[in-house]
Amino acid sequence: MYVYDQVDRTIVAERVAQYRDQLRRFQAGTLSEDEFRPLRLQNGLYIQKHAPMLRVAIPYGLLSSTQLRKLATIARKYDRGYAHFTTRQNIQYNWPRLEDTGDILADLASVEMHAIQTSGNCVRNITSDEFAGIAPDEILDPRPMAEILRQWSTFHPEFAFLPRKFKIAVSAAAEDRAATAFHDIGLHLEKDDSGGIRVRVLVGGGMGRTPIVGVVIREDLPWEHTLTYVEAILRVYNRHGRRDNMYKARIKILVKALGPDEFARQVEEEWVHLKDGAGLLTREEYDRVAAYFVAPAYATLPSVDAAQESRLADDAPFRRWVGRAVRPHRVPGYRAVVLSLKPTGVPPGDVTADQMDRIADWAERFGFGELRVSHEQNVILPDVRLSDLHVLWQEARAHGLATANQGLLTDIICCPGGDFCSLANAKSIPIAEAVQRRFDDLDYLHDIGEINLNISGCMNSCGHHHAGHIGILGVDKDGAEWYQVSIGGADGSSAGRGRSAIGKVIGPSFAADAMPEVIARLIETYLALRTDGERFIDVVERTGIAPFKTRVYATPVASSQPAEEAADA
Amino acid sequence: MPEIILRDRVVADPWQVLRPEAGAAPELPAGPVLVPLATWLDQADALVGRGDAGVWIASHEDPATLRAWLDRLPLVAVDFPKFTDGRGYSIGHLLRTRYGYRGELRAIGDVLPDQLDYLRRVGFDAYAVRADKDIRDALRLLTTFSEPYQNSWEPPLPAFRRVARGQVTELPR
Numbered sequence A: 001m002y003v004y005d006q007v008d009r010t011i012v013a014e015r016v017a018q019y020r021d022q023l024r025r026f027q028a029g030t031l032s033e034d035e036f037r038p039l040r041l042q043n044g045l046y047i048q049k050h051a052p053m054l055r056v057a058i059p060y061g062l063l064s065s066t067q068l069r070k071l072a073t074i075a076r077k078y079d080r081g082y083a084h085f086t087t088r089q090n091i092q093y094n095w096p097r098l099e100d101t102g103d104i105l106a107d108l109a110s111v112e113m114h115a116i117q118t119s120g121n122c123v124r125n126i127t128s129d130e131f132a133g134i135a136p137d138e139i140l141d142p143r144p145m146a147e148i149l150r151q152w153s154t155f156h157p158e159f160a161f162l163p164r165k166f167k168i169a170v171s172a173a174a175e176d177r178a179a180t181a182f183h184d185i186g187l188h189l190e191k192d193d194s195g196g197i198r199v200r201v202l203v204g205g206g207m208g209r210t211p212i213v214g215v216v217i218r219e220d221l222p223w224e225h226t227l228t229y230v231e232a233i234l235r236v237y238n239r240h241g242r243r244d245n246m247y248k249a250r251i252k253i254l255v256k257a258l259g260p261d262e263f264a265r266q267v268e269e270e271w272v273h274l275k276d277g278a279g280l281l282t283r284e285e286y287d288r289v290a291a292y293f294v295a296p297a298y299a300t301l302p303s304v305d306a307a308q309e310s311r312l313a314d315d316a317p318f319r320r321w322v323g324r325a326v327r328p329h330r331v332p333g334y335r336a337v338v339l340s341l342k343p344t345g346v347p348p349g350d351v352t353a354d355q356m357d358r359i360a361d362w363a364e365r366f367g368f369g370e371l372r373v374s375h376e377q378n379v380i381l382p383d384v385r386l387s388d389l390h391v392l393w394q395e396a397r398a399h400g401l402a403t404a405n406q407g408l409l410t411d412i413i414c415c416p417g418g419d420f421c422s423l424a425n426a427k428s429i430p431i432a433e434a435v436q437r438r439f440d441d442l443d444y445l446h447d448i449g450e451i452n453l454n455i456s457g458c459m460n461s462c463g464h465h466h467a468g469h470i471g472i473l474g475v476d477k478d479g480a481e482w483y484q485v486s487i488g489g490a491d492g493s494s495a496g497r498g499r500s501a502i503g504k505v506i507g508p509s510f511a512a513d514a515m516p517e518v519i520a521r522l523i524e525t526y527l528a529l530r531t532d533g534e535r536f537i538d539v540v541e542r543t544g545i546a547p548f549k550t551r552v553y554a555t556p557v558a559s560s561q562p563a564e565e566a567a568d569a
Numbered sequence B: 001m002p003e004i005i006l007r008d009r010v011v012a013d014p015w016q017v018l019r020p021e022a023g024a025a026p027e028l029p030a031g032p033v034l035v036p037l038a039t040w041l042d043q044a045d046a047l048v049g050r051g052d053a054g055v056w057i058a059s060h061e062d063p064a065t066l067r068a069w070l071d072r073l074p075l076v077a078v079d080f081p082k083f084t085d086g087r088g089y090s091i092g093h094l095l096r097t098r099y100g101y102r103g104e105l106r107a108i109g110d111v112l113p114d115q116l117d118y119l120r121r122v123g124f125d126a127y128a129v130r131a132d133k134d135i136r137d138a139l140r141l142l143t144t145f146s147e148p149y150q151n152s153w154e155p156p157l158p159a160f161r162r163v164a165r166g167q168v169t170e171l172p173r
């Protein structure tokens, strides 16, 4: 993985010093709350319901075991012994003290980590494919370009006060595992006929109040122009994006208002001035960065392990876990293992300090000391030998990390919601738990098959509800918490057959205690309608939402909360 | 007299910023004055002759409209109505890199110490730090990041073209 050189170290050290100075001035009263807010947000620090929340970047989802141990130490030393993985390859601490935040940043810097631009109206953490470098369907490794973009976007002097937040995702495989169509910029790296890298540029995707699937504005951009092209997009957006209404300030609104063709024309017009300038990437720099991502020293292993085969045959729980947790690897004899952070009763994406230490140990014993985090809020051990799977599974079981629900209904993407987040309209974690309790029968879960259930506590959509095959959105009506249900969303991954789509709302909202039954009715409808091999998302695609809607609203769903007024739909 | 930061020093500043009420015909005071873009475009010939008139651009205005005058303007200011309005950074950058302006480029309005490093890098060389802030303390924030990654006006080359990268002794983990 990438290792900081003197330039990276200096920047992160100077950031810590800058932040400490800002915090000192805030505490001394020479920096007002309004003045400090944008500064601390660009350092990932929110003031939440109970305490500050600190969001730390995990660039393109890649972590070393050393870094994960440090994250565990920070959780123990400054927080309550746990942390939360987000849907954007970040990790959040929910209970740090404001006065400790400078020290936390210094601790992070000691392992080449930071919280730079994890919030605020700036370019956020660059995200990518959690299986980068190991996926059999990979066209090329997206991480060098993601790292180059990380550096380019870090403290870019012109783009620190954009109209709104700005998210960039990079994908370079046949399957889009980075939800690129839901980002302000999505980049697809491809190879041209002569082996050179070409970039497809999508803009204007996003969730939030106005969910939009991104559109392609450029095909076949030669790789060396990536930074200048992104700069051109950002300059057009910085100058012309709306600043009068925060709900209309994302680039997607500008792209929609101008039309993609006109937006693309303005970008090209700007880019003409930049394309062969100083920002043109050099082969030398690309190769320098790419050298950090060369494959580790894999052993030559048989592609089948006899002991593994017999355990699979004999041990049903192990077999079931392998069926969900284990993903293909490009190197024979190796597999990627997705550790589910979604056991029933634990907030999705939460991990304890002890678990972090264990996972770091496994990354070393069963791999090359490297880990990944996914936008599905799970952790991945990327390089496990087939012959180690059984012992890993046994140890993972002992630490609550062997739930076999990856990609299934209970592998819920869920934001912190009303339990923590001060922007929330409703709680989301208890909804996830209630659904997990209702669907606690693993056989039934496996029978239901691949499905994405995503929950957000408000329109900010941190839980990606728009892209869920089933999406749940917390809404506030006269001070009470309600939940709006949509179906048919898809994030571009193979779970939804590669489609990127926004879910459609099925009707009036429900009370919290009705949600397990509502989900159960959606699932029953699917099971009744499915033909061979059809997933939930396929049936929704084929039939539309009508049969689901009919079934869900056929009879009132029992709830202790007074029914929503019909006019409120 | 009010003070500003000019390049790396605090200096007394004689320039008045003319902010006429909407619709009112601006009265031009004697002495160095910064007029709004519309006033400049209206009376440019007379103002150029004065020698002590400059222009300020609002964040929604297009700096390209000034192109014909840039080599005769002693001072161009860009207004930051709120420090979170980042359009001025692009305006400053365009004035320097695209339109070739070489005179004093000043940030006015809601200019706070923590912006100075970014402002300097996109091309500003004068900063009318908001009056309630300690302008001398702000000086030390002019260069917060000593070796930035990206090219802008300053530095004109990105780190990968400017310094030898990859100088670390330990091996990749």
Ligand code: SF4
Pocket: A415, A416, A417, A418, A421, A422, A423, A424, A425, A456, A457, A458, A459, A460, A461, A462, A463
């Ligand atoms: S979706 Fe809303 S409630 Fe959930 S974490 Fe984001 S802002 Fe908070």
